[in-house]
Each structure stands twice: as C-alpha cells, then as structure tokens.
Amino acid sequence: MNEILVVDDSKVMREMIVACLRGDNFAFTHAASGLEAIEKMALRNFHLVVLDLNMPDIGGFEVIEFIRSQDKLQHLPILVVTTRGDEGSRARALGAGASQFMTKPFAPDDIRTSVRNLLQESSASSNA
Numbered sequence: 224m225n226e227i228l229v230v231d232d233s234k235v236m237r238e239m240i241v242a243c244l245r246g247d248n249f250a251f252t253h254a255a256s257g258l259e260a261i262e263k264m265a266l267r268n269f270h271l272v273v274l275d276l277n278m279p280d281i282g283g284f285e286v287i288e289f290i291r292s293q294d295k296l297q298h299l300p301i302l303v304v305t306t307r308g309d310e311g312s313r314a315r316a317l318g319a320g321a322s323q324f325m326t327k328p329f330a331p332d333d334i335r336t337s338v339r340n341l342l343q344e345s346s347a348s349s350n351a
Contacts, residue, residue: 225342226250226267230260230286231275231304236327240273240304243331244338257281261289264296271341273334274321276305276312284319291320298348300341304329 227249231237237253244251252267254260258280260272272290276283283303290296300322305312308326316324323337 224248224250225270226252227338228252228254228260228263228269228272230254230257230272230278230283232256232278233275236275236304240334243334247335247339249338257283257286260286264290264293268295269299270345271300271302271338273302273304273338276303276307276316284315287316287319287321298345300345302334302337302341304334 225248227244229237229240229251231240232255234255237255241251252263252269254263257278260274261281274283274286283305287301287303290299290301301320303316303321303324304327306327313324322341325334325337
C-alpha cells in the first residue's frame with residue numbers, strides 16, 4: 224500500500240484530494256502546514272507528497288527545498304497542487320525539485336493519473 228502525505232492548509236481541499244484518490248489502495252496522512260509536513264516526514268516514510276504552495280509558517284517552496292536537501296527524501300515524488308497558476312510559480316516549484324505541477328481547480332481524473340504515474344515512475348526507478 225502506498226502512503227501519501229497530503230499537505231494543504233485547507234481541510235476541505237485535503238479531503239477533496241483524498242476523495243479523488245480513494246479506491247486506489249492508498250493510505251493517507253494529512254498535514255495542515257509545511258512545518259507539520261516536515262515533522263511527519265521525520266517520523267514516517269511516504270511514497271508521495273501532494274503539496275500546496277500557500278500555507279502558514281513554512282510554505283510549499285520551502286518544503287520542496289527541505290525534501291530535496293534530505294538524502295533519504297531526494298527521490299520522493301512531489302505533486303504540487305496550487306492556486307498559483309503563473310509561470311513563475313511553476314518554474315520555481317519545478318526548479319526546486321517538484322515532480323509535477325497542477326493548478327486548482329483540478330479534474331479528479333487528472334490528479335488520479337498524475338499520482339499513479341508518479342508512483343509508477345518512482346517504483347520503476349527504485350527497482351532499476
């Protein structure tokens with residue numbers, strides 16, 4: 224079972240993301256801030272992070288930079304899901320190490336496909 228960390232300061236958005244992915248044999252952990260996400264990653268291993276950029280305390284860009292600075296997390300897939308649809312935010316997130324970038328609102332099939340593809344790519348690279 225793949226464990227996914229869903230990081231968004233909106234409880235409604237976290238629940239919506241989980242609802243879109245439910246039924247695919249995933250386990251979910253929620254974090255309402257960047258700091259909470261970092262704390263949870265220190266305690267548990269996840270297979271993928273779905274990450275908002277706009278959050279209190281530590282924002283999504285800083286969470287991406289933290290993940291990529293940690294040896295054990297360097298290959299962790301990160302799917303950014305944000306309201307920031309501008310090219311600057313996309314370029315900054317991908318440049319910092321996000322695996323994919325998606326803007327809100329999103330179609331349930333789109334996030335499901337992205338998560339499946341990222342997990343498949345991650346599994347294939349770890350088995351190589």
